[in-house]
Amino acid sequence: MTYQERVKEHILKWLNQLQRAEKEEMLYLVSRWQEVEKVLSEMILDLAQKEGLSRNQLYRLEEYQKFLNELQRQIKYFSLDVGQKIIQQQKWIGGFEIIPGGLSLRQGNLWIGLSREGTPIYELLKESYPETVIRITNTLLEGISLGYAPEKTARLMREDLAGNLSRALRIARTEQMNTFREVSRMQMEQAGVDSWEWLAEEDACDFCLSQAGKRFPTEQGMETHPNCRCAMLPVIEKRSDSNG
Numbered sequence: 066m067t068y069q070e071r072v073k074e075h076i077l078k079w080l081n082q083l084q085r086a087e088k089e090e091m092l093y094l095v096s097r098w099q100e101v102e103k104v105l106s107e108m109i110l111d112l113a114q115k116e117g118l119s120r121n122q123l124y125r126l127e128e129y130q131k132f133l134n135e136l137q138r139q140i141k142y143f144s145l146d147v148g149q150k151i152i153q154q155q156k157w158i159g160g161f162e163i164i165p166g167g168l169s170l171r172q173g174n175l176w177i178g179l180s181r182e183g184t185p186i187y188e189l190l191k192e193s194y195p196e197t198v199i200r201i202t203n204t205l206l207e208g209i210s211l212g213y214a215p216e217k218t219a220r221l222m223r224e225d226l227a228g229n230l231s232r233a234l235r236i237a238r239t240e241q242m243n244t245f246r247e248v249s250r251m252q253m254e255q256a257g258v259d260s261w262e263w264l265a266e267e268d269a270c271d272f273c274l275s276q277a278g279k280r281f282p283t284e285q286g287m288e289t290h291p292n293c294r295c296a297m298l299p300v301i302e303k304r305s306d307s308n309g
Contacts, residue, residue: 069301072163076249076264076296079161083245084294086157090150091234097146098230101139102223108132109226113218118209123202136201137194140229144190147233151186154237155244163249163299180240189236193229200225239291246287249297253283261297263287269295 066074111128123129180189201222208218253261265277273295280300281287287297 072301073264073298076163076298080294080296083158083241086154087238087241090154090237093150094147094233094237095230097143098227098233101143101229102226104139105132105136105226106219106223108135109222110215110219112205113208113213113215113222115205115209118206120202120206123206133198136197136226140194140197141191143229143233144187147190147237148185148187151237151240154241158241158244159248161245161248163252163297180236180243186236186240190233193232197226197229200228235291239293242293246297249299250283250286253297253299256299258283258299258301260300262300264296264298266294 108128108131112132115123115126115128118126180186204221204225205218207213208215208221213221250261260280260282263273263276263279263281265273269277270290273289273293276289276295283299287293287295289295
């Protein structure tokens with residue numbers, strides 16, 4: 066086995082570890098979101114039972130205002146919880162050595178708690194609140210105007226609410242992999258590696274499969290899509306492997 070092959074095997078094993086840890090994290094986040102839904106469920110059903118309300122009347126309704134306050138509180142604490150989970154994963158990923166026996170960047174935690182664009186993770190997560198209010202309010206008013214059964218309107222409102230979970234899962238997956246790739250890139254720079262190769266799994270999307278095997282300069286990060294599982298393989302062609 067060449068040294069390049071050994072590095073690739075090392076990265077693939079680490080990606081498997083990351084995937085297992087991610088599954089446990091996702092199960093926790095789903096469970097945590099179910100707690101949010103449980104708190105809001107009765108309030109949603111109460112609102113869904115209202116009849117003949119205009120938008121202005123709904124805005125002045127005490128039950129609606131209480132619901133908005135509780136919704137904001139629940140999203141705030143859910144976002145904090147999710148953010149802490151992501152930060153824990155980012156710290157763990159920060160200890161990864163892309164080149165076996167090479168440098169670890171655990172001491173350089175500049176990316177911890179931030180998205181790739183530099184936005185704090187918590188701020189990114191809680192941005193969903195205004196959009197959720199608009200969606201859930203429009204659904205409620207539509208249900209009232211069209212005479213839906215309260216159970217149907219409540220179900221549709223809960224579906225609007227569930228968008229927060231989907232968004233949180235996407236942010237968690239995406240930002241943790243962004244951390245992994247940035248750790249990889251920084252270590253390659255420190256080790257004097259000039260380029261990296263796009264490493265994609267067999268079941269990757271068409272775009273990622275079209276990029277697989279292509280090489281890029283180390284100073285260039287991987288430009289990819291949300292939820293991407295691809296990694297950066299350092300190109301080390303001249304080093305021999307004494308264990309091969």
